[in-house]
Amino acid sequence: MPAIDLIKLMPLIITSSGALIIMLMLAVRSGHKTVEIACLLVYSIGLAYLSKPTFVFEDNLFVVDGFGKLFMGLILFSGLIITFISYAYFNEKEENPKVYYVLLLLATLGAQTLCISHHFISLFLGLEILSMALYALIAYLRTRNYAIEAGMKYLIMAAFSSAFLLFGMALIYSETGTMDFAAIANIIKLQSKISPYLIMGFGLLMVGAGFKLSIVPFHLWAADVYQGAPMPVTAFIATISKGGMLIILFRLLGLTRLISLTPIFTLMLIIALASMLVGNLLAVRQRNLKRILAYSSIANMGYLMAALLSIDEDGLQTATLYTMIYFVALLTAFGVLSMLSTKERDADDLNDLKGMFWQKPLMASIMTVSMLSLAGIPLTAGFIGKFYILKSGIDTGQWLLMFTLILASIIGLFYYLKIIVALFTEAPSSAAVPEKGHPVYYFINLVVMFLLTISLVVLGVYPQQLISILHTILS
Amino acid sequence: MNTVIWLLPALPLLGFLLLAFLGAQLNRTTVACIGIGSVSLAAILGLYLAINFISAAPASGYISQTLWNWMQVGSFKAGITLHYDALSLVFVFVITFVGALIHIYSAEFMGHDESFARFFAYLNLFVCSMLILVLADNLVLMYLGWEGVGLCSYLLIGFWYKNSKNGIAAQKAFIITRIGDTALAIGMFLLFKELGSLIITDISQHASEKLTKGSSNANLIALLLLGGAVGKSAQLPLQTWLPDAMAGPSPVSALIHAATMVTAGIYLIARMHAIFELSPIGMHVVAIVGAATLLIAATSALAQQDIKRVLAYSTISQLGYMFLALGVGAWWAAIFHFMIHAFFKALLFLGAGTVIEAQHHEHNMLNMGGLKNKLPTVFKTFVIGSAALAALPLVSAGFYSKDAIIWYSLTAQNGSPLLWLVAIIGSFITALYTCRMVVLTFFGTSKTELSYLPGPKMHIPLVVLAFLSVVGGFIELPHNFGHVTLFSHLVENVLPATQQKIDPSEFLFQLIAAGVCLSGIFLGWKLYNGSREKIVNLESGGVFKFFLNGWYFDALYKILFQQPYYFMARINKNDVIDKLNGAIVFTSNWLSNQLASSQTGSMRWYIMGIIAGAIMILTLQLVL
DSSP states (O other): OOHHHHHHTHHHHHHHHHHHHHHHHHHTTOOHHHHHHHHHHHHHHHHHHHTOTTOOEEOSSBEEOHHHHHHHHHHHHHHHHHHHHHHHHHHTSSSOOSHHHHHHHHHHHHHHHHHTBOBHHHHHHHHHHHHHHHHHHHTSSTTSTTHHHHHHHHHHHHHHHHHHHHHHHHHHHHHHSOOBHHHHHHHHHHOSSOOHHHHHHHHHHHHHHHHHHTOTTSOHHHHHHHHHSOHHHHHHIIIIIHHHHHHHHIIIIIITOGGGSHHHHHHHHHHHHHHHHHHHHHHHTOOBHHHHHHHHHHHHHHHHHHHHHSOSTTHHHHHHHHHHHHHHHHHHHHHHHHHHOOSSSOOOBGGGGTTHHHHOHHHHHHHHHHHHHHHTOTTSHHHHHHHHHHHHHHHTTOHHHHHHHHHHHHHHHHHHHHHHHHHHSOOOOOOOOOOOSOHHHHHHHHHHHHHHHHHHHHHHHOOHHHHHHHHHHHO | OTTSTTHHHHHHHHHHHHHHHHTTTSOHHHHHHHHHHHHHHHHHHHHHHHHHHHHTOOTTSEEEEEEEEEEEETTEEEEEEEEEEHHHHHHHHIIIIIHHHHHHHHHHHTTTOTTHHHHHHHHHHHHHHHHHHHHBSBHHHHHHHHHHHHHHHHHHHTSSTTSHHHHHHHHHHHHHHHHHHHHHHHHHHHHHHHHSOOBHHHHHHHHHHHSOTTOHHHHHHHHHHHHHHHHHTTOTTSTTHHHHGGGSOHHHHHIIIIISGGGHHHHHHHHTHHHHHTOHHHHHHHHHHHHHHHHHHHHHHHHOOBHHHHHHHHHHHHHHHHHHHHHHTOHHHHHHHHHHHHHHHHHHHHHHHHHHHHTTTOOBGGGOOOOTTTSHHHHHHHHHHHHHHHTOTTTSHHHHHHHHHHHHHHHBTTOOHHHHHHHHHHHHHHHHHHHHHHHHHHSSOOOSOOOOOOOHHHHHHHHHHHHHHHHGGGGBOOTTTTOOBHHHHHHTTTSOOOOBSOOOOHHHHHHHHHHHHHHHHHHHHHHHSSOHHHHHHHTTSHHHHHHHTGGGHHHHHIIIIIHHHHHHHHHTTTOHHHHHHHHHHHHHHHHHHHHHTTOOOOHHHHHHHHHHHHHHHHHHHHHO
């Protein structure tokens, strides 16, 4: 590969060399703070590089287009935020916190690869890089109760579902003779009758993809793994790891319009309906915050599938908008929760939030806005996201899907409100709140969360600018 | 000059904000200064504006000031725009000037109340809302003021909320006026649908182009607007709230339930005269409502024993006269009577308040008497006010304003002998009950020891209002003597001139009216200037009981509306509709439980889940 081509993969190179540099820094025993700052720098450089408008190219394995760049930016941004919240969270923990950043960067690298992949080979490559790093990240705090269990579960099930994914790819390849997304779509569209092997191939592919996205019926792992993983890693799984798989689906089914084929459409419709309902229903009686967010993510993936299904001119734009807004709201929520976490345990019980407003009004307000946005209440960005999903769904006449979406949102409102109610209830006369050991980091985190919250509200009131930016990038 | 109109409502609003947020920290003197000051400044400003307006009236007949574009959707536009013309001028004058006097009075009257600041805050908010109502350039803004005064009325009737009876009276007032408000809102919607604008100048200029005279739409709009006016102005059939509203402090009764808020209905109809002129049926209904109300209320006033309830029924009755005037097309006469009525009725309420306060909060007139010498200033001013109410010929302002209405109820476009007869009978009863009230309260032997003597802050407003109740009438004298037309000349720009269909000898009818009034007073003196036992005997009859209970309207409504409502509420005790919502909750809960049992935490089960999912997908796809 000539050097000129390597430059085109610069974002991936930045992240991977960042991982290497941090590994070297660990060898010379750099402090936690230095490592953290280096990691922040890596993400920032990556983001800065992406903003160069001239940077586009396409070859067999990778395509760097506006869509891919947008998602990659989103992933790097999420990584940046997660790095912010990681320092205070890990610094007082018993394990050596520094290796964490290497794994974090490597996992990000995997997700980044997925963003620009339009070929089965690069897809699988990216997926495995992402998964390998995640196994270790989930079980990172190995002395915790559920850590090893969650890591093992994820390992076994991810491997299991990868097998389905590979077999699906193989079937599709055997029928079409190509592994390129666009070529596959072209060949399928030329066929008068789609062969059953091809349909089986897509079905098995969806098992693998569905596992990563934790959509029904492949959602069972989500709650256990979310609960067992350290708080920043949970945020990572919820955002970056799912974002990588989402863009693959958008590319494979959306951009190529394969979604409009009846068998694939029906399959995705059932998955979307089931995910929306099952996710929200599972969360209703849950009291563990991480599990609530896990179930809520099942439902939100369902909403995103709904956006994908009502594919028209703006369908992808809607899905992208929703993804971005969902990520920001989720990162805010996880940010608050990890700031509340103590040395011994994560603040993942509903009781941990009780009466928070009376002790930490700003943090409670941030959490409230984030929950309102997740629930899709007007004046927050979440409403805009949901509104556009509904709009494109109604424009394309997806009535069953849209009524289910509304019903599911109503059910969902219950547990988001449950969290908000907990924030504002009378505080249980608890002992004094333990002081955080890192006032500076605590403050920085608070500022970051506050900015994210502001952006949620601003987007909820003036969404037009973001939408037009998305429109130019995607068209 | 037109740049300061905004200060009129802004000053009381500022007063309200100051008192509402800082009231608890301020001492009583400061509170009184803020409360009185804001309204007094508005009154001075109002006078300044009025003098400017009268001396150099603008060619268009109004001045407007746009402060802000409130809302704009499609062709619908409502701005925070103030509109000052001759009609607004009269109302602004009464609201701010009488309002300021009542504020001064209140400073002493409420002096020992623990919620002193709250009282002045509400009162200032009321003045602000009322000014917005009469200065609004569009009906939407007017509706804001309309609801604002309704809110303040509610808050002030229930001011002494610790007594639950007052709270109930406040709720009654609020709910009953709300029936009218709803009619008004629907009328506004319909008006917008037909005319495409709710701006007052647009309505008066373009109503006749877009609506045909006598069309069903014009009638419907007029009747809906009348519905709003009837609720606010306590006319038949929504009059029942006003007597109960006397639960509020006396200054509140004087300001809100006599001088200003209850006349909002008069203002609305006068403002919308363009609509009413397109609906002859609407005009007739206005006149009939007014005539019926004035008779029912006057007879009810005759039997009341609570002095404030006498005045309350008398207010309803006098408002009936104004409606009658509007209905027959005597626009300026209605507004003129409004102004004079504001003077003397505020005076009477303030006087009654003093009397009640001086006698250990005794409301029953049968337990009063002999106050003539004990409260001389109050007595003199009260008599002047009563003379105006009874329309004592020549010397009282009430004679000139009421005589115009009686005269036009016969001769004006929509007048008729029957309406004239009702008006003249009403005039007789008015004289009778007024005389009864004065005699029972001030003459005879003393029944109750005085607990308190009013000071200057209470006397000055009484004297000023008494002065106005006499000279106020001289600005408009009938053409057969004096022929002064200052008032009708002022409002002729805004309100259509009164058309007369017949012109019999006015002198004869003035003589009849004067004679009826004097005979009413004479009969009253004969009947009531005797022993109390005789009076009690006289009033124990069935007819008086009927009158005492206000023709049993409350009982009627209880049977017609309250009991069926309670009945329906009882039937639907379990809230059938809510059961549907409950079903969603129940189902979600149940499903949640079922699904939660799939989260076993066991790997084998999860793997089986994936396999089952895969098999499901494959079969599904191959079957399809």
